[in-house]
Amino acid sequence: MPFHLLFRNVTGHWLRSLLTILSVAVAVFLICVLNAVVSGLTRTVSAAASNRLLVQSAVSLYVDLPMAYQQKLAAVPGVEAICKWQWFGGRYEQDKGGFFAQFGIDAEPFRTSYPEITIAEGSYEEFAKNRTACIVGRDTATKYGWKVGQTVPILGTIFQRTDGQPWQFTIAGIYVSDTPTIDQQTMYFRFDYLRESLEQGGAQGPEGVGLYMLRVAPGADPVAVQSAADALFENGPQRVQTTTEAEFNRQFVTMLGDVPTLMQMVGSAVLFAIFFAVLNTMIMAGRERTKDIGILKALGFSDAVTAGLLIGESLLLCALGAVVGIGLGVALEPAFQASVSAMMPGFAFDRSTLLLGAGLALGIGLVSGIVPGLRAARLTTVAALREVG
Amino acid sequence: MTDSTIEIRRLTKAYQRGGETLRVLDELDLHMDAGTFYALMGPSGSGKTTLLNLIGGLDVADTGDVIIGGENLSNYSGSQLARWRAENVGFVFQGFNLLPVLSARENVELPLMLSPLKKRERRAQAERALELVGLTDRMDHKPRELSGGQEQRVAIARAIATDPTLILADEPTGDLDRTTANQVLQLLQRLNRELKKTILMVTHDPEAAGYADKVIHLDKGKLGRIEDNRKLAGKA
Numbered sequence: 001m002p003f004h005l006l007f008r009n010v011t012g013h014w015l016r017s018l019l020t021i022l023s024v025a026v027a028v029f030l031i032c033v034l035n036a037v038v039s040g041l042t043r044t045v046s047a048a049a050s051n052r053l054l055v056q057s058a059v060s061l062y063v064d065l066p067m068a069y070q071q072k073l074a075a076v077p078g079v080e081a082i083c084k085w086q087w088f089g090g091r092y093e094q095d096k097g098g099f100f101a102q103f104g105i106d107a108e109p110f111r112t113s114y115p116e117i118t119i120a121e122g123s124y125e126e127f128a129k130n131r132t133a134c135i136v137g138r139d140t141a142t143k144y145g146w147k148v149g150q151t152v153p154i155l156g157t158i159f160q161r162t163d164g165q166p167w168q169f170t171i172a173g174i175y176v177s178d179t180p181t182i183d184q185q186t187m188y189f190r191f192d193y194l195r196e197s198l199e200q201g202g203a204q205g206p207e208g209v210g211l212y213m214l215r216v217a218p219g220a221d222p223v224a225v226q227s228a229a230d231a232l233f234e235n236g237p238q239r240v241q242t243t244t245e246a247e248f249n250r251q252f253v254t255m256l257g258d259v260p261t262l263m264q265m266v267g268s269a270v271l272f273a274i275f276f277a278v279l280n281t282m283i284m285a286g287r288e289r290t291k292d293i294g295i296l297k298a299l300g301f302s303d304a305v306t307a308g309l310l311i312g313e314s315l316l317l318c319a320l321g322a323v324v325g326i327g328l329g330v331a332l333e334p335a336f337q338a339s340v341s342a343m344m345p346g347f348a349f350d351r352s353t354l355l356l357g358a359g360l361a362l363g364i365g366l367v368s369g370i371v372p373g374l375r376a377a378r379l380t381t382v383a384a385l386r387e388v389g
Numbered sequence: 390m391t392d393s394t395i396e397i398r399r400l401t402k403a404y405q406r407g408g409e410t411l412r413v414l415d416e417l418d419l420h421m422d423a424g425t426f427y428a429l430m431g432p433s434g435s436g437k438t439t440l441l442n443l444i445g446g447l448d449v450a451d452t453g454d455v456i457i458g459g460e461n462l463s464n465y466s467g468s469q470l471a472r473w474r475a476e477n478v479g480f481v482f483q484g485f486n487l488l489p490v491l492s493a494r495e496n497v498e499l500p501l502m503l504s505p506l507k508k509r510e511r512r513a514q515a516e517r518a519l520e521l522v523g524l525t526d527r528m529d530h531k532p533r534e535l536s537g538g539q540e541q542r543v544a545i546a547r548a549i550a551t552d553p554t555l556i557l558a559d560e561p562t563g564d565l566d567r568t569t570a571n572q573v574l575q576l577l578q579r580l581n582r583e584l585k586k587t588i589l590m591v592t593h594d595p596e597a598a599g600y601a602d603k604v605i606h607l608d609k610g611k612l613g614r615i616e617d618n619r620k621l622a623g624k625a
Binding site: 009 | 442445447448467471472473474475476480482486487488489490491495499500502
C-alpha cells in the first residue's frame with residue numbers, strides 16, 4: 001500500500017481535508033457531550049441512596065407541604081430520621097446573573113442522613129450551632145472566592161426580607177461530595193432561620209416545607225415505609241407522594257421531558273448529518289481521482305489497493321477529526337462540569353464516552369470510504385484512464 | 390519475462406455503442422519481434438489504442454489470443470494481468486498521467502513499490518531512471534512545476550524504472566511541440582537501441598513513426614501494410 005500517496009492525497013487538498021476534519025471533530029465533540037449528559041443523568045439516578053425516601057406534594061413539587069406533617073411522618077414505623085428541604089431560590093448580590101441552589105435544611109438529621117458530604121474547611125458543629133450559618137459546596141466557594149467565616153449577602157426571590165435587604169449567611173464550612181447525588185455547588189442553610197424570620201415578620205414568603213426526607217432505619221422495608229407515608233394523608237388535607245431518592249432524581253431530570261431520548265435523537269441527527277458530509281467528500285475525492293486510479297491499475301496495483309487508498313483516506317480524516325473532537329472535550333470538561341454540576345453532578349467525559357466518540361468517527365470513516373472504494377475497485381483500467389481531468 | 394516477442398492470433402474486440410456493436414478489432418493476426426521499435430498507425434477508430442490496451446493487459450479480448458514471451462494473456466485473471474503488467478510492461482501515455490500530488494522521483498518510484506526492493510533501493514533505482522532521461526535536477530518537482538516535455542520524460546522514466554522488456558506508448562508526443570516531441574522520440578529510440586526494449590508506439594504523426602524500426606498500419610480493425618523503416622533507410 002503506497003501510504004505516502006494516501007497522506008499526499010489528504011494534504012494535497014488541505015482545505016477540504018481540514019474542513020472535513022473539523023466537521024467530524026465538532027460532531028464527535030457534540031456526541032461526547034450528549035452522551036456525557038445521558039451518562040451523567042444515569043449516574044446521578046443510579047448513585048442515589050436506597051435508604052432515603054422523599055415526600056412531596058402529590059400535586060406538584062412546587063406545592064409546599066404543611067409543617068404539621070413532620071411529626072406524623074417521623075412517627076411512621078421504620079423512619080429513623082426526618083429532614084426538611086426548602087428551595088430558597090436566591091441570588092448572590094455580587095453576581096445576580098449567576099446561579100447556584102440554596103436549600104433550607106435541618107442541620108442534625110441532614111448530617112447523619114448524607115454521609116457523602118464531608119466538610120473540607122470549617123466545621124459542621126459551627127453550622128449546627130449558629131442560626132445564620134451555612135455550608136457551601138467547594139465549586140461555588142472557589143468560583144466566588146468565599147472563605148470560612150465570611151458573610152455572604154443573598155437576595156431572596158421567593159423569600160424576601162421585609163427591610164428590602166439581602167439575607168446574610170455566614171459560611172461555617174465548605175463541603176465536598178464523593179457521589180453524583182450531591183453536587184458541590186449548593187448552599188445549605190438552617191431551615192429554622194428561615195422559619196423564624198417568616199414567623200417574626202422579618203421576611204415574607206410561602207409557609208410550609210418543599211420536601212421531607214425520610215431516612216429508613218436499617219432492616220426496615222422502604223416500600224412499606226413509602227406506602228405508610230402515602231397512606232397517612234390519603235384523605236388530605238394534602239395528599240403526598242413518597243418516592244425513593246433514585247425515582248425522585250429520575251422524575252426531576254425528566255421534568256423537561258425525556259431528556260435521554262431527546263439527547264439520543266439529537267446525537268443520531270448529528271451523526272447522520274456528518275456521515276453524509278464525509279460521504280459526500282469521499283465520493284467527490286473518489287471521482288476526482290478516477291484517472292489516478294486508472295494509472296495505479298495500469299502500473300499493476302490491485303483493485304484492493306486502489307480501494308484501500310480511498311478507505312484509508314476516509315479513515316484518516318475521521319480519525320484526525322476524532323482526535324481533535326475528543327481533545328476538545330477533554331480540554332473543556334472542567335468548564336462543562338462547572339456549569340452543569342448543579343443539575344447534573346455526574347457529568348463527565350468518561351472512557352466509554354470517549355471510546356464511543358472515537359468508534360463512531362471511525363465507523364463513519366469506514367462506511368464513507370467503502371462507497372468510493374468499491375467504485376474504484378470495480379472500475380476497469382481503460383475506463384478510468386479515459387476519464388478527462 | 391526475458392523474451393518479449395508478441396504473437397496476436399485471430400484477435401477480436403467489439404464495443405456496444407448506442408445499441409450497435411462496433412467491431413474495433415476483427416480477427417487480427419500479427420507478429421512482432423522482440424527488441425524492435427514499432428509504430429502503430431491508422432485513422433481514428435482503426436483499433437490502435439484497443440490493440441495497445443490488449444497487448445498491455447489493460448483490457449481483455451472477446452476472442453483470440455495475445456501471447457507475449459510465450460505467455461498467453463487471454464488465460465489470465467484480472468489480478469494475474471495486474472501482476473504481469475507490473476513485472477513486464479512500462480506505459481507512456483499521451484497526457485503523461487503522472488500523479489499530481491507526488492514529486493517526479495515519487496512518481497517514478499511508484500511501480501517499484503510492487504517489487505521486493507527496499508525503500509533505499511527503490512529510491513536509487515528511481516533516481517537512475519530519471520538520470521537516464523536527463524532529469525536529475527527536477528527530481529523533487531511536482532508535475533505542475535514541469536514542462537510538458539519534462540513531464541513526458543518523467544513518465545518514460547516511470548515506464549523503465551522496473552526494467553520491463555516491453556514499453557507501450559500511446560501517442561506519447563501528441564501533447565508536445567515538435568522540438569520536444571523529437572527529444573522524447575530520440576529517448577524512446579535510445580531505449581530501444583541501447584537497452585533492447587521492445588517498443589510499440591501508437592501515433593498519428595508520420596514524422597514520429599519515422600523513429601520506429603517498423604510501422605504497422607491498421608484499418609478498420611484489420612492489419613494493413615507493414616513498413617520496415619530500416620530497409621527504406623538502407624535503400625535511401
